[in-house]
Amino acid sequence: MPALNFYYNKTKTNMSKMDLSSDEKIDLIYDMLDKQESRYKRNLIWKWIFRVIILVFIVSFYTVILPKLDINKIIKEVIAPRMSQIIAPMAAESMKSISADMLSGWLNWASINMTDIQNIQNNWWTDASKKAELLKRLKAMQNK
DSSP states (O other): OHHHHHHHHHHHHHHHHHTSOHHHHHHHHHHHHHHHHHHHHHHHHHHHHHHHHHHHHHHHIIIIIHHHSOHHHHIIIIIHHHHHHHHHHHHHHHHHHSOHHHHHHHHHHHHHHHHHHHHHHHOTTSOHHHHHHHHHHHHHHHHO
């Protein structure tokens, strides 16, 4: 029953607005638009005040707070220990899965590749066929 009363009261107020004369309707619309515009202006002002405050905080951070920080001290005392705590378990797990033979094989492969690259760089006067052969071997090793 209260829902019907609410609906009746709502339609009654709408009907009373409809019974207004044209001048009264125009005045009502003007008042509504005026209130809407004032709300919009207040919201716009608050939005710009908020933006200016945020901008001031950002500028003060970069000009006041950040220069006072000792980056090397922070890295040594905070970041490095936390990174080692994160990385140590992962490194231990990966080292368990890598056998000594695999590791020595990778190291030998890397040293052979480095030797070939150094030979190419140091012996720039070698003929084109040797360079082409070394490049083919390098590409083949990279594709493996």
